[in-house]
Amino acid sequence: MEKILCPTDFTPISQIAIDYGLELSKSLNARLVLFHSVPQSEPKRHMPVGGVPFMEPIPDPEERSQREMQLRLAKEKLFSYSQNLPHVESELQVGDINSTLPQAALEMEADFIVLAHEGLEIVFPGSVTSRIIGSVPCPVLIVPPHTAFRPLAQIVYATDLKSDSFTNIGFVIQLAAVYNAQVQFLHVLPEDAPDARTAAEAELRLICKRSVYPNLSYHIETGKKVEEIIHHFCTAQKADLLVMGSRNNNFWQLFFQSKTQDIASHAFVPLVVLPYKKQ
Secondary structure, three states, rough: EEEEEOOOHHHHHHHHHHHHHHHHHHHHOOOOEEEEEEEOOOEEEEEEOOOOHHHHHHHHHHHHHHHHHHHHHHHHHHHHHHHHHOOOOEEEEEEEHHHHHHHHHOOOOOOOOEEEEEEHHOOOOOOOOHHHHOOOOEEEEEEEEOOOOOOOOOEEEEEOOOOOOOHHHHHHHHHHHHHHHHHEEEEEEOOOOHHHHHHHHHHHHHHHHHHOOEEEEEEEEEEEHHHHHHHHHHHHHHHOOEEEEEEEOOOHHHHOOOOOOOOOOOOOOOOOEEOOOOO
């Protein structure tokens, strides 16, 4: 892992992600890049009174001046942020972060993105986080509010055991190996059918065997409320990190549609979302 991208909007919430990203970059010996996107709408253009039909519209000088000032202030603030952090780089782009961040991650070949939790907005499909997860080409770590970094000891990888579930398992193993962390694969069966449990156990054993990492184990739970089971398992295991896969842009809609208020209120661990990659 060589490059971690950390978006910031200069708020206390985004500072949580920066602090987390700093600690990860030190442990992983990776470059940390602070990213800020200046949201500017298209400039309004005005036709002069009595202007010739079809003539080129004239941009408003005051509007242009405000846009330039906004960009300059953002550059100064981002530069100030990065100057106060050792070995941290910065990147600024103009536009909606939903498009600029995925593009920056692709161009910079980012290995990891660290995002701050948006608060309760995250339970809604239109949140910035949900749109980013559905479009970026690399894993995303979402850090809940009031979360201080601690070395990873317990990682829970919740999986539905679909055929493409483990495209990025190497990423998780790499992260775990740095801290000598225990990785626990968790699979939830809707009902305790013997055949389904036997098949799941066989696949989980094979995954552990192929991963060539000593600190691996697997667990099978049963129940209809998958989100609650994951939450309780993470709590019982004192997990430092939860890992899940995102098969498509509807990840958040699917995952949060029946989530309890406790989880929606962020009493949860940092979450890594892995993008599925088609072979």
